[in-house]
Amino acid sequence: MARPAQLQADRGNPRLKFLDRYVGIPVVATMSLRRRLRRTRPLPADWKTVGIFLTAGIGDTVIASGVMHDLRLQRPDVRIVLFVTANNAEFARLLEDPDVIVELPVRKIPTAIRMVRAEECDVILDLTAWRRYDAVLSMLSGAQWTVGRRTPHQFRHYGYDVVVDHQRDHEIDNDRRLLARLGVDSGSLPHLALPKGATSPLPTPYVVFHLWPGGANFAERAWPTESWRALAQAMNARGFAVVLTGGPGDASVNREIADRWVADGIRTQNAAGTDWPDSLGWLGFAAGVISVNTGVMHVAAALGTPTIALNGPTSGVRWGPLGPHTRCVASPMVPDGYLDLGFEHDERYEHCMREITVDMVLAAWDDLRAEAVAAGRG
Secondary structure, three states: OOOOOOOOOHHHOHHHHHHHHHOHHHHHHHHOHHHHHOOOOOOOOOOOEEEEEOOOOHHHHHHHHHHHHHHHHHOOOOEEEEEEOOOOHHHHOOOOOOOEEEEOOOOOHHHHHHHHHHOOOOEEEEOOOOOHHHHHHHHOOOOOEEEEEEOOOOOOOOOOOEEEEOOOOOHHHHHHHHHHOOOOOOOOOOOOOOOOOOOOOOOOOEEEEEOOOOOOOHHHHOOOHHHHHHHHHHHHHOOOEEEEEOOHHHHHHHHHHHHHHHHOOOOEEEOOOOOHHHHHHHHHOOOEEEEEOOHHHHHHHHOOOOEEEEEOOOOHHHHOOOOOOEEEEEOOOOOOOOOOOOOOOOHHHOOHHHHOOHHHHHHHHHHHHHHHHHOOOO
16 A cells, blocks of 8 residues: 655655755855855854754754763853754654753744744754755854755855764764864763653553654655565564554555454554654663664664564665664665665655665564563563
């Protein structure tokens, strides 16, 4: 069964992407002329408010939680303002380290500028990789000093006081290099906590399946439904019920899949469409999570849940789950993936996820399960 057409959120809206590139690049180049003509400003000696731009998806937000935690630990006196958009605002409000969450309107740039300037940030840390939107707001923030990424072919870096090259290692390492320019060392992994008082939503052991990737090219990054079905049967045989998670747009198709599997005797439940606090409960109390490479995968790993990522075009080295018990299962067709910023497309690998077999996933599961049990995570 194909995933239903999803509403075009701001994150994946092709018109906004077009405007961000073909209007954003000349705007950044023009606005940065003044900076390029003057000497680079030094980092203020006594900065008290840091603004962090993180307007991407859930996965990037989870990854950045590690560096924000290190910033909080090493500079408890600093006020941390996290600038997000509707893409990740609900989730960002679950994070403990930011003092303020500011949800910026992507389509109302003058309003967004006023909202950023109202926070009176001393320094700006831009963790985004390609959007010119964040670069423009950084330049107009009123901050005394800014640092951001130079990502190849994105032409967004000219206005920062300090530029850090975006490298092809794990994304958390790119975040750490930016934070280091503030004099803060970072080594923490992403970490999330369950809501206070949370209890397991099921009385029996269960495994979470997350079938649907987010963002661009989702069909190419999805695993076939028939493979998920065979995996669900195998999990039932190992004593685990199966729970299907997903966003509100996935609730209907997940319900159809769950109903069909139940009719075939597979113990399955649909939990798609729940809010983030409830979703954390489903993920956090699971015996394990098996997911395509997407934001939920990062959430599960950060909760400490044993997590397996299914990687086709996405590189596990660059975007794999970070947590105490994780595994990546890569497509033999493209073991290292080919995506760079996430929205590229290569017709040679359209069906690469089909090369991941159920036996490959089960081997990773059995190995991961043994490790987790030995570590006391039964």
